[in-house]
Amino acid sequence: MIMRPTQIKSRHALLLASLSVLLLTASAVAGSTLTQGTAIGGDQRLASPGGVFQLGLFPVANNTRWFLGIWLTASPGAVVWVANRDRPLDASSSGAVTLSGRGDLVLLDAASGNDTIWSSSSSSAAVVARLRDDGNLVLADAAGVMVWQSFDHPTNTFLSGSRAGQDLRTGAVWSASSWRGADDPSAGDFRYVMDTRGSPELHVWKKGRKTFRTGPWNGVRFSGCPDMTTYADLVEYRFTHTADEVSFVYRDRVGSPVSRLVLNESGAMQRLVWDRATLAWRVFWSGPRDQCDVYGACGPFGVCNAVGAVMCGCIRGFVPSSPAEWRMRNASGGCARSTALQCGGGDGFYALRGVKLPETHGSSVDAGATLAECGRRCSSNCSCTAYAASDVRGGGTGCIQWFGELMDTRFIHDGQDLFVRLAMSDLHLLDATKTNKLVVVIAAVITSFALFLLSLGLLIWRKIRQHSKQVTKFDDIVIGECPSYLLETLREATDRFCPKNEIGRGGFGTVYKGQMADGQEVAVKKLSTGNRVQGLKEFKNEVDLIAKLQHRNLVRLLGCCIHYSERILVYEYMSNKSLDTFIFDPRRRATLSWKTRMDIIFDIARGLLYLHQDSRHTMIHRDLKAANVLLDREMVAKISDFGIAKLFSNISGHQVTERIVGTYGYMSPEYAMDGMVSFMQDVYSFGVLLLEIISGRRNQRSFNLIAHAWMLFEENKSLELLDPAMRDGCSPAELEQATTCIQVGLLCVQESPSQRPQMAAVIPMMSHQQALERPLRPVVCMPVSTLADLLNVQEDTSGNVELTITNLEGR
Numbered sequence: 001m002i003m004r005p006t007q008i009k010s011r012h013a014l015l016l017a018s019l020s021v022l023l024l025t026a027s028a029v030a031g032s033t034l035t036q037g038t039a040i041g042g043d044q045r046l047a048s049p050g051g052v053f054q055l056g057l058f059p060v061a062n063n064t065r066w067f068l069g070i071w072l073t074a075s076p077g078a079v080v081w082v083a084n085r086d087r088p089l090d091a092s093s094s095g096a097v098t099l100s101g102r103g104d105l106v107l108l109d110a111a112s113g114n115d116t117i118w119s120s121s122s123s124s125a126a127v128v129a130r131l132r133d134d135g136n137l138v139l140a141d142a143a144g145v146m147v148w149q150s151f152d153h154p155t156n157t158f159l160s161g162s163r164a165g166q167d168l169r170t171g172a173v174w175s176a177s178s179w180r181g182a183d184d185p186s187a188g189d190f191r192y193v194m195d196t197r198g199s200p201e202l203h204v205w206k207k208g209r210k211t212f213r214t215g216p217w218n219g220v221r222f223s224g225c226p227d228m229t230t231y232a233d234l235v236e237y238r239f240t241h242t243a244d245e246v247s248f249v250y251r252d253r254v255g256s257p258v259s260r261l262v263l264n265e266s267g268a269m270q271r272l273v274w275d276r277a278t279l280a281w282r283v284f285w286s287g288p289r290d291q292c293d294v295y296g297a298c299g300p301f302g303v304c305n306a307v308g309a310v311m312c313g314c315i316r317g318f319v320p321s322s323p324a325e326w327r328m329r330n331a332s333g334g335c336a337r338s339t340a341l342q343c344g345g346g347d348g349f350y351a352l353r354g355v356k357l358p359e360t361h362g363s364s365v366d367a368g369a370t371l372a373e374c375g376r377r378c379s380s381n382c383s384c385t386a387y388a389a390s391d392v393r394g395g396g397t398g399c400i401q402w403f404g405e406l407m408d409t410r411f412i413h414d415g416q417d418l419f420v421r422l423a424m425s426d427l428h429l430l431d432a433t434k435t436n437k438l439v440v441v442i443a444a445v446i447t448s449f450a451l452f453l454l455s456l457g458l459l460i461w462r463k464i465r466q467h468s469k470q471v472t473k474f475d476d477i478v479i480g481e482c483p484s485y486l487l488e489t490l491r492e493a494t495d496r497f498c499p500k501n502e503i504g505r506g507g508f509g510t511v512y513k514g515q516m517a518d519g520q521e522v523a524v525k526k527l528s529t530g531n532r533v534q535g536l537k538e539f540k541n542e543v544d545l546i547a548k549l550q551h552r553n554l555v556r557l558l559g560c561c562i563h564y565s566e567r568i569l570v571y572e573y574m575s576n577k578s579l580d581t582f583i584f585d586p587r588r589r590a591t592l593s594w595k596t597r598m599d600i601i602f603d604i605a606r607g608l609l610y611l612h613q614d615s616r617h618t619m620i621h622r623d624l625k626a627a628n629v630l631l632d633r634e635m636v637a638k639i640s641d642f643g644i645a646k647l648f649s650n651i652s653g654h655q656v657t658e659r660i661v662g663t664y665g666y667m668s669p670e671y672a673m674d675g676m677v678s679f680m681q682d683v684y685s686f687g688v689l690l691l692e693i694i695s696g697r698r699n700q701r702s703f704n705l706i707a708h709a710w711m712l713f714e715e716n717k718s719l720e721l722l723d724p725a726m727r728d729g730c731s732p733a734e735l736e737q738a739t740t741c742i743q744v745g746l747l748c749v750q751e752s753p754s755q756r757p758q759m760a761a762v763i764p765m766m767s768h769q770q771a772l773e774r775p776l777r778p779v780v781c782m783p784v785s786t787l788a789d790l791l792n793v794q795e796d797t798s799g800n801v802e803l804t805i806t807n808l809e810g811r
């Protein structure tokens with residue numbers, strides 16, 4: 001690390017300050033254990049052996065009320081457990097924590113004659129209380145056996161290793177209740193409990209009303225929480241369902257930051273992860289996520305679709321039970337069967353694909369059965385209304401059978417298949433493979449007749465719709481795949497692709513802002529396919545794959561539209577537009593503090609890491625640039641346009657024609673010269689982007705930012721690269737972080753792809769968790785314009801380049 005004298009001075013001051021803080025806390029910390037005869041009170045604390053957690057008295061409401069609690073040392077606001085939730089102390093000086101004569105841990109209040117404010121009420125006498133590094137306060141008896149632990153009495157938080165669920169032998173429940181308010185830890189209105197009936201799942205209740213369900217455990221995650229798998233590199237899950245216990249536990253992986261699962265005051269479950277780089281908590285997941293997660297939003301036999309034009313629909317074979325209410329968008333009454341079940345051979349099953357399974361508390365579960373066996377069982381029991389696999393692993397095994405209403409079903413990313421019993425007459429599709437020839441013939445006749453009727457109906461329906469807009473429809477979706485939109489729907493949403501709604505234009509097409517009938521804002525990307533139209537099936541496959549990539553730092557694909565040669569993608573709308581409109585704009589640039597920029601850089605790194613290795617379908621972006629990073633309302637950065645390059649590749653005969661896509665300044669030498677594609681192309685672009693964000697300058701023909709950054713680095717003047725618009729506002733710690741970042745940026749743009757770090761290494765590097773190598777001289781010290789002349793490429797206004805290289809395979 002290179003520092004100038006002023007920096008060194010401030011480093012000393014910082015060191016001294018932190019030392020004195022250490023000394024101060026040391027004087028108040030009384031070890032990690034409490035034994036008979038010892039007590040802590042006032043500002044004294046227990047600290048866990050590694051110092052991760054502390055136990056002591058903390059105040060709320062301007063020091064007027066005091067509670068005994070445990071918090072993360074690095075973030076004292078993050079109180080993870082409270083003892084005397086409902087009986088606060090008036091002052092810290094009067095409180096004392098000690099082991100009572102009976103062997104209970106007690107909190108005494110001297111102001112009221114040493115009244116016991118709170119007691120652990122342990123099962124047998126404890127001789128020692130120990131605060132552990134996982135945040136668990138454990139009481140043990142003389143033989144060292146645990147007699148009580150705070151993990152068994154959660155307040156509003158679950159930590160790594162603490163259980164949510166129920167001990168079926170003793171009936172003890174491990175549940176959480178929210179704080180009443182930010183200043184009031186007493187038990188609030190919301191509770192988070194395990195429903196142990198049927199296939200167990202976690203529920204949030206508000207007083208007597210259920211507000212949210214996670215969906216049953218499906219062997220990998222909760223059926224309604226697909227996000228759980230997206231951070232499986234940080235935490236692992238264990239779900240236990242035995243005769244003794246039903247419980248859900250997560251564990252932070254070794255080396256991963258501390259995370260906590262909190263039921264907050266507004267009834268949301270949040271997964272928060274401590275970011276050691278920025279010293280802040282990051283929300284990785286929260287539930288309910290949207291309107292469809294609100295319990296029973298579409299009533300019994302309804303199915304909720306968060307991205308459709310209309311939120312609630314009925315499962316096929318069902319119709320709204322109260323059409324008048326439905327027209328007024330009140331779907332809570334749900335749906336009713338249109339044709340009564342025949343029982344016997346007269347029924348069949350309709351596969352509702354990609355859903356969060358309905359509530360299971362009245363259902364029967366057999367983990368040992370196969371899915372086929374499950375179908376036979378349900379088919380032969382007249383009261384069975386639906387079935388599904390209880391475990392999605394290995395293509396689906398185990399058996400859940402429902403016997404009554406199907407409640408709280410919704411379409412969800414990576415959802416499961418639910419087989420719903422319908423009268424044969426309601427099933428449009430017959431499974432031809434299982435029927436004999438005669439049936440096939442009959443079916444064909446029936447089907448063509450049905451098709452005739454259907455087209456007739458469609459014609460009439462169109463007519464009706466033209467006359468009145470009252471009829472709402474729910475056929476915008478293709479079940480189980482990325483939703484399809486009708487061209488008409490998108491035309492309406494964008495005012496017939498009106499130029500005034502245009503929000504972007506690039507090599508791939510034009511982007512319009514649109515508003516759906518239900519008010520949802522979307523970004524509609526009309527691809528400029530020209531005559532390079534990809535096959536329908538390949539296009540659909542690619543789009544389905546893109547839609548499966550979901551991450552906080554990727555712009556979400558909501559659906560697509562295929563209409564003759566027209567190809568349109570529909571994305572979530574980002575209100576703060578793209579990053580280039582900020583960092584290259586002299587006025588808006590000044591609004592970006594160092595911290596904001598750092599958050600954006602980390603966001604991009606995380607999104608890219610997900611594309612490269614964490615998602616199930618890894619992907620190279622190939623065109624990462626400031627214009628492809630969008631910012632949402634909270635300035636969270638999300639990467640867009642991933643996977644699009646693939647949509648444009650075209651395979652015809654034996655000749656592979658690959659269109660090289662990329663943008664000046666962001667293309668790595670090996671990609672620009674040889675069309676060599678690897679993850680390292682993205683790392684290179686990331687390095688350029690990082691330097692651009694920090695400096696507020698564009699890497700372009702007239703100014704080679706990489707060469708400039710390298711020159712400053714060589715002269716030990718790296719900090720001069722910083723955007724003057726924010727440099728003066730930076731603290732010494734931030735300047736130090738900036739120096740590190742610039743070095744990481746230079747490591748990413750090194751000439752040889754094998755010398756560049758992988759994305760997985762970049763994040764620890766930027767968080768000072770990994771020693772940095774000295775970067776090698778980057779190659780692009782050759783002026784970019786030379787490169788362009790060399791290649792003789794075309795460039796459009798946005799800087800996109802397009803080259804065509806044939807016979808890549810032959811290289």
Ligand SMILES: *[C@@H]1O[C@H](CO)[C@@H](O)[C@H](O)[C@H]1NC(C)=O
Pocket residue numbers: 062
């Ligand atoms: C907190 O207490 C101090 C001193 O009693 C008082 O000056 C201050 O206004 C109080 N703040 C709030 C937010 O109540």
Ligand SMILES: *[C@@H]1O[C@H](CO)[C@@H](O)[C@H](O)[C@H]1NC(C)=O
Pocket residue numbers: 110113114
């Ligand atoms: C309360 O306990 C403290 C310490 O155990 C003791 O010094 C004090 O006399 C007690 N006060 C009363 C009123 O019993």
Ligand SMILES: *[C@@H]1O[C@H](CO)[C@@H](O)[C@H](O)[C@H]1NC(C)=O
Pocket residue numbers: 264265266267268269270283286287
């Ligand atoms: C609770 O969490 C939700 C979802 O993350 C958030 O929108 C809400 O603001 C939080 N409420 C409080 C009081 O923190």
Ligand SMILES: *[C@@H]1O[C@H](CO)[C@@H](O)[C@H](O)[C@H]1NC(C)=O
Pocket residue numbers: 322325330331332333334
């Ligand atoms: C919605 O419909 C249900 C019955 O279908 C009715 O009981 C309820 O009052 C309605 N709610 C509103 C807000 O109109």
Ligand SMILES: *[C@@H]1O[C@H](CO)[C@@H](O)[C@H](O)[C@H]1NC(C)=O
Pocket residue numbers: 364380381382383384403
């Ligand atoms: C159908 O299932 C229900 C619920 O499990 C059970 O009570 C009933 O006996 C079953 N009926 C038959 C005919 O198996």
